[in-house]
Amino acid sequence: MLLRQLFDHETWTYTYLLADEKTREAVLIDPVIDQVERDIKLLEELGLKLVYTLDTHAHADHITGSGLLRKRLGSKAVVGAKVGAEGVDLTVDEGDRLKFGSIELEVRATPGHTDGCVTFVTGDHKHAFTGDALFIRGTGRTDFQQGSAKNLYRSIHDKIFTLPDDTIIWPGHDYRGMTFTTVGEEKRHNPRVGDGKTEAEFVEIMNKLDLPAPKKIDVAVPANLHCGIVPAISMSGEPLPERGWAAIERTPEGVPEVTTSWVEEHMGAIRMVDVRELDEAEADGMIHGVEIIPMGTVDRASKVWDKEEPVITICRSGRRSGRVALDLEKLGFKRIASMRGGMVAWSNR
Numbered sequence: 001m002l003l004r005q006l007f008d009h010e011t012w013t014y015t016y017l018l019a020d021e022k023t024r025e026a027v028l029i030d031p032v033i034d035q036v037e038r039d040i041k042l043l044e045e046l047g048l049k050l051v052y053t054l055d056t057h058a059h060a061d062h063i064t065g066s067g068l069l070r071k072r073l074g075s076k077a078v079v080g081a082k083v084g085a086e087g088v089d090l091t092v093d094e095g096d097r098l099k100f101g102s103i104e105l106e107v108r109a110t111p112g113h114t115d116g117c118v119t120f121v122t123g124d125h126k127h128a129f130t131g132d133a134l135f136i137r138g139t140g141r142t143d144f145q146q147g148s149a150k151n152l153y154r155s156i157h158d159k160i161f162t163l164p165d166d167t168i169i170w171p172g173h174d175y176r177g178m179t180f181t182t183v184g185e186e187k188r189h190n191p192r193v194g195d196g197k198t199e200a201e202f203v204e205i206m207n208k209l210d211l212p213a214p215k216k217i218d219v220a221v222p223a224n225l226h227c228g229i230v231p232a233i234s235m236s237g238e239p240l241p242e243r244g245w246a247a248i249e250r251t252p253e254g255v256p257e258v259t260t261s262w263v264e265e266h267m268g269a270i271r272m273v274d275v276r277e278l279d280e281a282e283a284d285g286m287i288h289g290v291e292i293i294p295m296g297t298v299d300r301a302s303k304v305w306d307k308e309e310p311v312i313t314i315c316r317s318g319r320r321s322g323r324v325a326l327d328l329e330k331l332g333f334k335r336i337a338s339m340r341g342g343m344v345a346w347s348n349r
């Protein structure tokens with residue numbers, strides 16, 4: 001079985017790619033909407049066909065890529081039956097089995113972080129994808145979305161700790177740079193649920209956590225109840241950003257980028273900001289319709305821009321425009337991307 005662990009650095013989310021190496025059929029567990037281009041590229045490079053996307057639960061911290069991947073690749077969106085999501089292709093519950101190629105995934109209901117949480121276990125019990133039930137030396141929180149520390153304790157003990165000690169645990173997140181663990185390791189070292197901790201002790205630990213609400217909960221939960229296809233208004237009544245508006249790929253530094261051919265297809269329909277100095281742009285040529293706003297003045301100019309409006313940043317090589325795109329994202333602009341390779345790539349396209 002091919003197995004890849006992928007990471008979204010904004011939400012610390014792990015996505016897993018599993019595939020049968022013979023039939024090339026693949027699934028993605030917990031895909032993130034902002035990483036859809038990365039995932040599609042990897043699937044293409046490895047010659048894999050995405051059959052299913054599996055969500056371990058309705059996430060509060062990121063939007064699932066399941067709806068967008070279905071649109072792009074024809075995959076089927078699978079979630080736990082108790083999530084109550086709309087528009088899914090298949091719901092699964094305790095004891096169900098999901099097949100792709102020769103690989104079988106067993107579904108174990110592991111409520112507690114949310115009611116609808118499921119853990120996916122490979123048929124040979126070598127790997128368990130625990131979502132936000134069990135983390136490395138931690139657990140998912142239980143203070144929102146029907147969370148229940150009692151239920152989580154029972155789920156972990158009855159459904160995960162009953163697996164062999166050498167079963168590898170692949171968690172939904174990690175915040176300390178760890179990647180995976182094993183059942184035996186967590187039984188011994190998990191400070192919340194391992195090392196002989198009782199249910200009462202666990203409940204007390206969880207009650208004392210006092211964590212802030214996840215930043216994206218108002219946006220993510222309603223979206224995830226619709227396969228990540230975002231409804232127009234969030235639960236708090238705020239208008240929502242349109243996601244998946246462009247074929248964005250992030251660089252290793254996190255810069256959102258689009259290709260020159262994407263810009264060519266969409267020019268005229270979107271705001272294009274060239275961040276070079278005016279004399280440099282005039283000397284080297286510019287794309288028809290751009291606004292010249294030198295890098296040092298973007299901060300001031302952007303104060304009057306609509307944060308929902310799509311903006312493409314451009315410079316000579318893509319370096320300055322990338323920095324500007326990141327800065328604008330930090331300022332709250334929701335649909336920003338830098339043109340990869342800048343004007344050098346534009347002239348060579």
Ligand SMILES: [Fe+2]
Nearest residue numbers: 058059060132
């Ligand atoms: Fe979660």
